[in-house]
Amino acid sequence: MRRHLLIIYAALCLAWLGLGLWQYRNYCQQLALIEESLYQQSHSIMTALVGGIGSHRRIGQYFQEQLQALLDELAESADVIAVAIYTDDDQLILAAGQATGVPPADTSGPDTPGPDTDTLPSHALRVTETFELKPLPAGPGGGGMRGGGGGRGRGLGLRRWGDDPDNTGPFAAGGMFRVELWLDRSRADLLIVQSRWSHLLATIAAGVVAICLGLVWWATVSLADARGQARVYQTETRHLQELSQAAAGLAHETRNPLGLIRGWTQRLAQSRMSDEERQQFAQSVLEECDRVTARINQFLAFARPHQPQFTAVAVEAFCRELAVILQPDLESARLSLTWEVAPATRHLRADSELLRQALFNLVQNAVQFSPPDQQVELWVRPQSDKTASIQVADRGPGVPAGVRPSLFTPYFTTRAQGTGLGLAIVRHIATLHGWTISYHPRDGGGAVFKLDGIDVTHAENSADRG
Numbered sequence: 001m002r003r004h005l006l007i008i009y010a011a012l013c014l015a016w017l018g019l020g021l022w023q024y025r026n027y028c029q030q031l032a033l034i035e036e037s038l039y040q041q042s043h044s045i046m047t048a049l050v051g052g053i054g055s056h057r058r059i060g061q062y063f064q065e066q067l068q069a070l071l072d073e074l075a076e077s078a079d080v081i082a083v084a085i086y087t088d089d090d091q092l093i094l095a096a097g098q099a100t101g102v103p104p105a106d107t108s109g110p111d112t113p114g115p116d117t118d119t120l121p122s123h124a125l126r127v128t129e130t131f132e133l134k135p136l137p138a139g140p141g142g143g144g145m146r147g148g149g150g151g152r153g154r155g156l157g158l159r160r161w162g163d164d165p166d167n168t169g170p171f172a173a174g175g176m177f178r179v180e181l182w183l184d185r186s187r188a189d190l191l192i193v194q195s196r197w198s199h200l201l202a203t204i205a206a207g208v209v210a211i212c213l214g215l216v217w218w219a220t221v222s223l224a225d226a227r228g229q230a231r232v233y234q235t236e237t238r239h240l241q242e243l244s245q246a247a248a249g250l251a252h253e254t255r256n257p258l259g260l261i262r263g264w265t266q267r268l269a270q271s272r273m274s275d276e277e278r279q280q281f282a283q284s285v286l287e288e289c290d291r292v293t294a295r296i297n298q299f300l301a302f303a304r305p306h307q308p309q310f311t312a313v314a315v316e317a318f319c320r321e322l323a324v325i326l327q328p329d330l331e332s333a334r335l336s337l338t339w340e341v342a343p344a345t346r347h348l349r350a351d352s353e354l355l356r357q358a359l360f361n362l363v364q365n366a367v368q369f370s371p372p373d374q375q376v377e378l379w380v381r382p383q384s385d386k387t388a389s390i391q392v393a394d395r396g397p398g399v400p401a402g403v404r405p406s407l408f409t410p411y412f413t414t415r416a417q418g419t420g421l422g423l424a425i426v427r428h429i430a431t432l433h434g435w436t437i438s439y440h441p442r443d444g445g446g447a448v449f450k451l452d453g454i455d456v457t458h459a460e461n462s463a464d465r466g
Contacts (some may be wrong), residue, residue: 005217005221012213012214015210019202019203019206023202023203031195034192034195041079042125042127045074046129046181049070049083049179054131054133063171064094072096074096075096075097079187080184081124082097082124082182083096083180085180086178086179087175123186124182128178129178130176132176133174134174136173136174257288257289258292260284261285264281264285310350311349312348313350315345321356322359330376335376337363337375337377337378339377341380347456348454348455348457349457350433351433354433361422361423361426362426363376364422365422365449366449369396369447370446371396375395377391379391386455387453387454388456389450391449393442393446393449394442394447395442395444396447408423408424408426408427409424410424426449435451437450
């Protein structure tokens with residue numbers, strides 16, 4: 001039993017561990033999805049921003065003003081904290097966002113303030129991407145982005161970068177640039193925390209359920225064990241009570257024959273009798289001695305502790321042997337013994353000697369109550385796939401309803417010559433095997449004694465009763 005409990009507890013622990021690993025795997029997958037979502041968001045913003053710079057930089061200063069407005073609008077969105085564009089030598093070109101303060105009025109030089117990383121919130125996610133722009137081709141007059149040839153053309157906007165009047169902006173000359181984007185990942189962090197707690201709570205709840213199941217299993221097993229022990233104690237107590245009652249009955253049944261034996265022996269010793277009278281007295285003494293011996297043997301059979309030795313009993317051969325043993329009693333009562341064994345119950349698991357004694361007592365009891373020219377019937381029938389019942393039926397008077405509760409009590413009998421231990425021994429044997437013995441009135445008159453709960457075995461090759 002303890003081994004079974006350990007196996008159950010180990011199975012529950014493994015199941016809980018497997019569930020915990022499964023929850024951790026799901027958490028890691030959700031974490032990866034959240035991080036991938038952040039990456040895709042930043043990548044989309046970066047792609048749109050870099051693509052816009054590359055395709056619209058020809059419009060000069062107006063482009064820078066539009067780009068600044070675009071960055072400001074982008075920084076005001078819910079998921080963007082700050083954004084900045086740098087040259088390859090870390091000179092800031094444009095910036096926007098909560099860490100930059102008021103957007104600068106002059107973005108014409110490298111000293112334009114950018115995002116102050118010291119003031120950025122802790123949940124800011126920094127994403128950096130470097131891109132390259134090719135120099136813009138010169139205009140018709142060699143003036144690049146300026147109109148008219150001969151250096152007389154006009155630019156497309158006000159100068160905001162350096163003091164060179166021919167400069168059309170930092171993006172016109174091309175080169176390497178860097179965009180830095182600070183995203184607000186607070187919502188993503190909140191989702192991660194919620195996912196972590198939900199999976200952790202699910203694992204803890206599963207552990208609590210596993211513990212409860214273990215406790216319920218332990219309580220069930222303990223209760224079943226306690227009930228089994230209670231049944232054992234109840235059976236032992238009942239047997240001790242019956243043994244005490246049987247001992248009292250034996251003392252009563254022995255005292256009377258011993259008194260007769262003593263009286264007859266005293267008369268033989270003190271009187272002068274003929275040989276015939278002496279022979280009659282001696283015969284009476286022998287009969288009483290035999291009766292006392294039989295009752296003592298029955299009492300010992302009832303009181304002696306037994307440990308059943310289970311074997312496969314071949315029922316057909318067992319019934320034939322029982323008929324041979326009881327043949328003298330059957331012939332003297334002008335009765336016959338018939339039996340019917342179902343195919344599924346050809347082999348039973350029992351102690352063959354104890355089973356023989358139980359069936360002998362039941363059949364002998366049926367013989368003693370059956371009228372002449374009748375049959376004593378023995379049926380072996382299945383109760384379920386694993387158990388069978390044995391029934392012994394007769395056509396006698398049956399048992400009155402008022403005495404049925406005392407039917408299996410030691411030294412209770414309805415016959416003048418009965419000892420009252422035969423059925424008590426049958427119940428004791430049934431208890432040792434874990435069977436039940438019961439009485440039922442037979443349809444049409446008679447009695448049926450039934451042994452239930454006998455295990456069926458499939459020892460088809462059993463040569464004998466074991």
